[in-house]
Amino acid sequence: MCGIWALFGSDECLSVQCTSAMKIAHRGPDAFRFENVNGFTNCCFGFHRLAIVDQLYGMQPLRIKKFPFLWLCYNGEIYNHHTLKKKFEFDYQTKVDGEILLHLYDRFGIQKMASLLDGVFAFILLDTANRKVFLGRDTYGVRPLFKLLTDDGFLAVCSEAKGLIDITHAMATPANIVPFLPGYFEAFDLKKNGKVQSIQMEQFHCCTQEPAHAIYDTMERLPTRFDEETVKSNIRSLFENAVRKRLMAHRRIGCLLSGGLDSSLVAATLVKLAKEEKLQYPIQTFSIGSEDSPDIIAARKVAAHIGSEHHEVNFTAEEGIQAVEEVIFHLETYDITTIRASVGMYLVSKYIREKTDSVVIFSGExxxxxxQGYIYFHKAPTPKAAAEDSVRLMKELYLFDVLRADRTTAAHGLELRVPFLDHRFTAYYLSLPEEMRIPKHGVEKHLLRESFKGLNLMPDEILWRRKEAFSDGMMSVKKSWYTCLQEHLESMVCVTMATVLPIIQWLINDQFSSNERSSSSSERH
Structure with missing residues (x-):
């Protein structure tokens, strides 16, 4: 997890513009670099680094001797970089996973380069030899990317919108700051004056398709039958593979644990694989809630079962309310459900940063x-309708749950890893017959639960624990976080109205009196 920022064709002083890059410093607390592009004095890169892989040579923009004309700024992790390096016999200069982008681009071009990346990423790639700029983002938008493009070809790019809002540029009409679409790359011509022109916007991967990089996966090909036992075995194999590949890190790994099915599956599998890989430290798990909250109690049972080093963060409504303004700043959204669900994740991430040495954090997003884990899937009219809505939700993740998870962890310099959004795992699950994926016997995620039944990964009561909203599970069953927040907002409205109403009444009375005086004056004349 890092922060990337770049300008192409700026008309303003770059030393002034670069102050905007400092607004995303929280994304990379380990180091910062600001660099102009040779031959293009009005183009530059800014980079905030969180060192996870190759702590010595990982600064960006990344440039290597073999390709002096390529400049790369990227945020993310490429899990299959070793496999691709070996397959295509690339000669590496660093140990950085992102170096694979330079070799793939030089060998195959931008479209194939993007399609072969197994990981989460947002990148800015500059080719000065061919005067091209490329932007790209992973399938689900796990890593954020925003752009601002003016009518005259000035391009500004940043990991978060806050790094673009104060960018100055003379323009006829204001330019919008927009999120870059997940699963796409965009190509620009770079003009001699540093300005750009968009020439191609193309999708390189969709969640319903098996990714192109699957043919180079180290995991064996799976049986293609759809009988229940084969499907469950495939789900287990793919999920375990998704967790294993995400162990790639030189920093300590931890896991958020709410005590629900998803985070418990991630934590249990993570602890199991960490032992197999002989990691030199125990996996830390983290839960947040009030002392008697359902989540705290359930997470405690899971942690005891899997043998993690467990941390509990006490949550109070007062502390949550105080954090709301900071949370909104980092989220860059006013979506009320996202904000409500983000407060707990923001506070537990703050605890992790301040009290522990875990930096790479697994989660169940x-x-x-x-x-099909949401309660409303029980009411889907047909399996087909449920399947279609599942795909819709997957495509919109970058606007809601993925946004929440990235921003609340990045706010405290942590790196998020989400194995449920592994390309091969999601593509396989979405390829299953629609009837297999719907809730059954009144239980949502029935197929996922059945796939891990009888393995003793977690207590059975957790495996079959019903869906509970994160914002509700962290508080006492007597009073939810939703209710606490609602009461606080209502009290604020009441106080505001009590202050404002007399003023409004005074204005009305004064206007009425003024009208009366005007009428009286008119009558006298």
């Missing part, structure tokens, strides 16, 4: 959308 994406499962509800993929496996």
């Amino acid at each position: 994406g499962s509800d959308e993929l496996t």
Whole structure:
């Protein structure tokens, strides 16, 4: 997890513009670099680094001797970089996973480069030899990317919108700051004056398709039958593979644990694989809630079962309310459900940063959308309708749950990893017959639960624990976080109205009196 920022064709002083890059410093607390592009004095890169892989040579923009004309700024992790390096016999200069982008681009071009990446990423790639700029973002938008493009070809790019809002540029009409679409790349011509022109916007991967990089996966090909036992075995194999590949890190790994099915599956599998890979430290798990909250109690049972080093963060409504303004700043959204669900994740991430040495944090985002985990799926009119809505939710993840998970962890310099959004795992699950994926016997995510039944990964009561909103599960059953927040907002409205109403009444009375005086004056004349 890092922060990337770039300008192409700026008319303003770059030393002034670059102050905007400092607004995303929280994304990379380990180091910062600001660099102009040779031959283009009005183009530059800014980079905030969180060192996860190759702590010595990981600064960006990344440039290597073999390709002096390529400049790369990227945020993310490429899990199959070793596999691709070996397959195509690339000669590496660093140990950085992102170096694979330079070799793939030089060998195959931008479209194939993007399609072969197994990971989460947002990138800005500059080719000065061919005067091209490329932007790209992973399938589900796990890593954020925003752009601002003016009518005259000035392009500004940043990991978060806050790094673009104060960018100055003379323009006839104001330019919008927009999120870059997940699963796409965009190509620009770079003119001699540093300005750009968009020439291609193309999708390189869709969640319903098996990714192109699957043919180079180290995991064996799966049986293609759709009988229940084969499907459950495939789900287990793909999920375990998704967790294993995400162990790639030089920093300590931890896991958020709410005590629900999704985070418990991630934590249990993570602890199991960490032992197999002989990691030199125990996996830390983290839960947040009030002392008697359902989540705290359930997470405690899971942690005891899997043997993690467990941390509990006490949550109070007062502390949550105080954090709301900071949360909104980092989220860059006023979506009320996202904000409410983000407060707990923001506070537990703050605890992790301040009290522990875990930096790479696993989480269970994406499962509800993929496996039809929301309660309303019980009311889907047909399996086909449920399947279609599942795909819709997957495509919109970058606007809601993925946004929440990235921003609340990045706010405290942590790196998020989400195995449920693994390309091969999601593509396989969405390819299953629609009837297999719907809730059954009154239980949502029935197929996922059945796939892990009898393995003793977690207590059975957790495996079959019903869906509970994160914002409700962290508080006492007597009073939810939703209710606490609602009461606080109502009190604020009451106080505001008590202050404002007399003023409004005074204005009305004064206007009425003024009208009376005007009428009286008119009558006298």
